Amino acid sequence: MKAMSRLSVLVPCVWTSLILGASALGTHVEISPVPLWPADGDLAKLDASHSVFYSPATNEYVVALLEPASGERTVRLRVASHRAIDVSFRWQITETTNGYTYHYIVSNGPSARQQIHQWSVESADSTITSVAHNTWAGKVIVSPGRMLNGVEVAARPQAVKLQGRIQFTNLKGADIAAGQAASGFMIDSDLAPGFVWAHARGSSNKPDATVQDIAALPPQVAQELNMCLSEQWDSRAIQVIGPAIPKGVSVVEVELNYLLGIQHMLGHGSHRRESPALEQLVTLLKNASETEGGMVSTRDLGNIEKITSSEEHSIVNALKIALKSVNGLS
Secondary structure (H helix, E strand, O other), X not given: OOHHXXXXXXXXXXXXXXXXXXXXXXXXXXXXXXXXXXXXXXXXXXXXXXXXXXXXXXXXXXEEEEOOOOOOEEEEEEEEOOOOOOEEEEEEEEEXXXXXXXXXXXXXXXXXXXXXXXXXXXXOOOOOOEEEOOOEEEEEEEOOOOOXXXXXXXHOOOOOOOOEEEEEEEOOOOXXXXXXXXXXXXXXXXXXXXXXXXXXXEOOOOXXXXXXXXHOOOHHHHHHHHHHOOOOOOOEEEXXXXXXXOOOOOHHHHHHHHHHHHHHHHHOHHHOOOOHHHHHHHHHHHHHHOOOOOOOOHHHHHOOOOOOOHHHHHHHHHHHXXXXXXXXXX
């Protein structure tokens, strides 16, 4: 397709372990950046080339060093992971005088083993982005563009380069428990809506690693543990509609963002689902990308059939707003 030539993706080569699990959505596969800790605790089974391991049973990273003198393993540190949540998002977008207001509801599924304590969305550069919530502290963080490790990189819908993130942290009251939801999250931005990555982290009653804990480890081991504790690995990542499209972006880039984002939702990992409406939208976006000067029109979007969920409706509505923002909707 013509539009695809605009996007290049680098896939880092990292160790990954597959973890089979189950949730209310059925069996799913997770990825660990390090080998798994043996379920029976037999240290002789540990990979000799690694010192950090992930224990699915206890949801923690275990640092087990190989002692040169004895050749045996010694457990030096156990550090909580923050991924044992089942996060999902609902969103609504309101057009304002200066841009857009994004309203979010964040839910934690009944299968979660941790409560949601923090979440963030990636965002492109913006001059007026602000955040608000009654009890959660929000802030805008500008940082270099990041890529998810592992298999999700290849499907990353990033036709628009994202530079920072918008983060909410619970400072008062209860975190979002399993089977519960929290509303009232608002982001005001001049950025039009597009697919972005959201990251969410759970709270844990187990200790986090301190700077001193990590500094006491051999440098290579400390580097491996820091990778495990990075946002890319120590959080749940899910695609949402968020502030993504700055002024000056082309229609092609907007349509590519939505094409890749919807394809990812339909066919990747635990978010795999059937949706005739979104499949029809994918066809429209593909046809537009393969036609010189092609673009999706208001009539095209209005003719999409079998929109049965609020999520489908919100995605179609977001695309209308995004195309309108770049004067591409006709």
